[in-house]
Amino acid sequence: MQFSPPSDTGIPPHPASHWSAIASAGMQARNFAGGYVARTAAIAPDFYSQTSLIKDIARLCDPDEPISDQTLLNVAVKYFFAYVHDGAQADEIPFPEISALFELFGRHQSLNEPDDDIETMHRLRQWSPVLRILADAPRAAHVMRAVINQKAIRPCLDDPYMGVDIGAGTGIMLLAQQIQARRLGYEDVFTWGYQDDPVCGERTHDLVRALGAGSVLLADPGRASASNLLQGRKLTYVANEVVAGIQQSYGAINFFRKYETFFEVAGPGLARTAFFPDGLIVYSRDVGVSLILSRENRFQPPPEYWDATFTPQGLILEGRVTPMHKLGADFYQYIE
Incomplete structure (x- = not known):
């Protein structure tokens, strides 16, 4: 089936310096009173595949393709990016761009840094009430899996x-x-x-x-x-x-x-x-x-x-x- 576009934590504690931008933004989404730990490194983790969101969705729509947590996590982080950047669902986004957007969200309620893109920060603030769910990418991937696998x-x-x-x-x-x-x-x-x-x-x-x-x-x-x-x-x-x-x-x-x-x-x-x-x-x-x-x-x-x-x-x-x-x-x- 082809997809055709025309829509105690239970987690072991880790030192803050080891958090990725995605993990940190997720923590910030979980607790807006907490601080954000920035990370400059944006090395793509093993789960990330530089394919477009549309292609990842098509793979999930194919009943002959197994559902993997890695693919669901790919969809979650790319959906977050596409929500903020119109048209990005068809693009192959390098992971540093994904990571950078999560980092911005991690501090979007604070004042801008001099090099921040003003329009992107504005969108993050405007859409913050719903982006909190997507910014917690593991949670977003989990609820998607629960729906898709609903027995x-x-x-x-x-x-x-x-x-x-x-x-x-x-x-x-x-x-x-x-x-x-x-x-x-x-x-x-x-x-x-x-x-x-x-x-x-x-x-x-x-x-x-x-x-x-x-x-x-x-x-x-x-x-x-x-x-x-x-x-x-x-x-x-x-x-x-x-x-x-x-x-x-x-x-x-x-x-x-x-x-x-x-x-x-x-x-x-x-x-x-x-x-x-x-x-x-x-x-x-x-x-x-x-x-x-x-x-x-x-x-x-x-x-x-x-x-x-x-x-x-x-x-x-x-x-x-x-x-x-x-x-x-x-x-x-x-x-x-």
């Missing part, structure tokens, strides 16, 4: 593949759904996401469309009018990129209401639908409780906790619990 999918190739991301930040989950669909043998694939940030939403839509990975609607899925597109459709997959983010908190407005409306509108079409994540474990300091949110409870808390704020503690992926601090841990061995 809960029950292919029905007589119907089109219909995938939705109700919290599309960068669009990388839509790309993962496209790869999943192609590997399963679907010919007709439709994916779309919801993004309610107008600044980031436009860029995400442009990149997703350029990659042939669907489209992004600038709308809040918590509003029934925005979710009407889902009515009468048999959905294959539902993702929420937001749950993979850093320093997230969930409440009625930014999480529960979105899922409530989604299930009300799309409920009849969810009989065979798989979800990312399968579930998540959240904790509220407001009320001192931990909850499991999943499709079984429509990702809703008990009514008495509706107004509480929750933070994620772990994701349930393929029947196993992955603590949030270990999301991406498998991939750090490649960027040490």
